[in-house]
Amino acid sequence: MTDVFCCKECNVEKPRTEEHWHRDKNVPDGFCRKCKVCKNSYRDQWYRDNWQKCQENSAAWRKANRAQFDENMRQWAKRTAAERSAYKKQWREANIDRVLERNALHYHANKDRYRQNGNKWRAKNRDKHIAGADASRKRHLDRYRVHAAKRRAMKQNAPGTFTREDIKAQLIAQNGRCYWCSEAFVGDNHTIDHLTPLSRGGSNYPSNLVCACRSCNSQKGPKTPDEYRLYLKEFGK
Structure with a gap:
């Protein structure tokens, strides 16, 4: 039978499982004294009250641990690639007019750079460019x-x-x-x-x-x- 524990913050009894309690190795039974709801609420409020300090601490840590931060970001990008791609696709489809307008504005503001990059890519990928152009022509005759x-x-x-x-x-x-x-x-x-x-x-x-x-x-x-x-x-x- 699962033990029940009373939260020291909200005084609500909840099963002593990871669904309701964070782990804490300093406590004899391995769980925090405050339930997840209370701990999360406290953490969120503390972050809002100390937002500037959190930003400064994060920036200082990134500067001191650049290699580790970059590796963490690479691992995060790898883990969430499929989820982020699906979200971007869904957002673009729901906001297609806004996307096209933004792309057009960016293109006209950077027309020379777009042309230079396009010419460089086509020069390096001639076969791929020809194959892609042929496929596009067939799709949009x-x-x-x-x-x-x-x-x-x-x-x-x-x-x-x-x-x-x-x-x-x-x-x-x-x-x-x-x-x-x-x-x-x-x-x-x-x-x-x-x-x-x-x-x-x-x-x-x-x-x-x-x-x-x-x-x-x-x-x-x-x-x-x-x-x-x-x-x-x-x-x-």
Whole structure:
């Protein structure tokens, strides 16, 4: 049967176990005279009353025992890695707008440093960078297509812009088929084609965009719609 002991602070009887009492090697039965609730309450209150002194003592100990402190931190980081990672992920998901805003502000305030670090990393990890870029491109094909088309338009100083939603709407309007040859797209193998080529004064507005298979887009090149239709009629796809 478990012994029962009365706390010297709150006078409440509790089973003499580690659930209710801290260990104390200076006491005959190995447990403190005050229960955990009272000891913890006293400790917390003392810390609040002596906060400045605690900070100074901690700083002095870290300075005098730097190697031990660093080792303690490494061990703590190793023990809590999974728990901290899960908490960070959960917090980011719950505060994604705040995270994106903070990251954007930090990037614009340190743009040169980001570019330098990125260039250094890519130079040292060329194969890894290429593999990661290819994997990202496959995951976000629509985004890459839009980005590539916009870059081409910028080089030509073409007016207008569009979004991924515009391309999705165009795909639906074309029933998922190539604008030129009417072959059904398989997966995400469509490309963005400018009806009037950028090199010939075409715009980057949605009204000048269609979805085409890679073969037709490559064949069409800088041709106008009428020129490409004549080409298809004469030579076929």
